Amino acid sequence: MNLYIHVPFCAQRCSYCDFYTQTHLGLRTLYIEALLEELSQRRGELAPYEALSNIYLGGGTPSLLSPDELERIYSHIYRLYPVHSDAELTLEANPDDITEDYALALRDLPINRISMGVQSFQEEDLRFLNRRHDRAQVYSAVERLRGIGVDNLSLDLIYGLPNQTEASWADNLRQIISLNVPHISAYHLIYEEGTPLTKMRDRGRISEVSEEDSLRFFEMLISSLRGAGYEHYEVSNFAKPGQYARLNTGYWQGVPYIGCGPAAHSYVGQQRSHNVASIKLYAEGWQSGKRIYEVESLSTEERRHEYIMTRLRTQWGLDLGEYTELFGAEEYKALLSRAQGPLSRGELLLRDKVLYLSDKGIFVSDAILVELF
Numbered sequence: 001m002n003l004y005i006h007v008p009f010c011a012q013r014c015s016y017c018d019f020y021t022q023t024h025l026g027l028r029t030l031y032i033e034a035l036l037e038e039l040s041q042r043r044g045e046l047a048p049y050e051a052l053s054n055i056y057l058g059g060g061t062p063s064l065l066s067p068d069e070l071e072r073i074y075s076h077i078y079r080l081y082p083v084h085s086d087a088e089l090t091l092e093a094n095p096d097d098i099t100e101d102y103a104l105a106l107r108d109l110p111i112n113r114i115s116m117g118v119q120s121f122q123e124e125d126l127r128f129l130n131r132r133h134d135r136a137q138v139y140s141a142v143e144r145l146r147g148i149g150v151d152n153l154s155l156d157l158i159y160g161l162p163n164q165t166e167a168s169w170a171d172n173l174r175q176i177i178s179l180n181v182p183h184i185s186a187y188h189l190i191y192e193e194g195t196p197l198t199k200m201r202d203r204g205r206i207s208e209v210s211e212e213d214s215l216r217f218f219e220m221l222i223s224s225l226r227g228a229g230y231e232h233y234e235v236s237n238f239a240k241p242g243q244y245a246r247l248n249t250g251y252w253q254g255v256p257y258i259g260c261g262p263a264a265h266s267y268v269g270q271q272r273s274h275n276v277a278s279i280k281l282y283a284e285g286w287q288s289g290k291r292i293y294e295v296e297s298l299s300t301e302e303r304r305h306e307y308i309m310t311r312l313r314t315q316w317g318l319d320l321g322e323y324t325e326l327f328g329a330e331e332y333k334a335l336l337s338r339a340q341g342p343l344s345r346g347e348l349l350l351r352d353k354v355l356y357l358s359d360k361g362i363f364v365s366d367a368i369l370v371e372l373f
Contacts, residue, residue: 123135
């Protein structure tokens with residue numbers, strides 16, 4: 001079992017983000033009190049002798065919480081929950097939050113991995129995305145974290161920005177590789193409904209990058225990171241050998257997790273649920289001892305689609321033996337039949353009863369999924 005905690009605070013909203021976040025930092029105390037109550041009341045979802053494998057504080061911007069506030073959260077977790085001695089304990093952070101004093105304070109907390117949203121090393125990109133940090137702060141943050149003994153670092157990039165060029169993207173890749181961190185995530189820019197970015201596009205102020213350029217940026221990403229010794233272990237994620245993101249890998253492999261905090265999702269006992277996306281309603285619920293959430297009841301077809309999509313995204317592929325156990329021999333035969341097209345085109349590979357995306361298939365993975373569904 002893994003534990004995810006959503007920290008829904010941001011100093012300012014990025015132009016592309018549609019996650020539930022809140023810039024009213026005065027709500028932090030209300031949020032923390034409710035979070036501690038949720039953690040207490042949901043302890044029973046973990047079996048008596050089961051331990052948490054990994055803990056991830058995501059957001060939002062968890063690094064906006066003070067070290068004292070983070071200490072309250074971690075202390076509460078460790079009082080209530082057994083935690084594996086080798087658990088991966090991740091905190092998401094913004095580079096500009098990692099001051100010298102903040103880094104030193106983190107040294108006293110049970111954190112052994114930091115995930116930072118870099119997004120770009122180009123100052124004009126950072127301004128366009130409404131990011132708070134600049135390029136120099138990324139380098140300073142990495143240096144400070146290594147100085148306190150946190151070498152397990154993950155950095156995020158975004159590509160496919162309006163007016164992005166091959167030269168600027170190549171420079172981003174060169175700079176992130178120069179930092180020699182063990183894990184890198186890279187996501188194509190998505191125009192989410194209701195975001196400032198989408199409104200700019202709809203008003204004709206910006207244009208989406210062409211599909212041809214998107215594919216070229218993706219090719220450059222894969223080629224550059226593989227050449228620097230990273231494994232392309234998931235469509236958007238790269239790691240030095242053996243240094244995969246454990247909690248995210250759990251998502252793709254169907255590992256159950258408890259999600260605490262407003263808007264957090266959970267997957268426990270084959271049931272998916274998500275908390276209310278409001279700090280005030282979330283807090284009011286837990287103050288009265290009641291979790292306000294919705295349950296997702298997935299049909300067999302939806303579970304099958306999710307299984308195909310998550311397993312094929314990774315280098316470990318889709319285990320046809322497990323697929324047969326879950327969905328039956330007839331569906332196994334049907335899946336193999338649907339896979340014949342991508343297999344014949346070299347977009348899928350079949351080895352030892354496991355289906356994999358080929359290097360060619362990675363570039364057309366969405367189309368392959370449609371065929372397999």
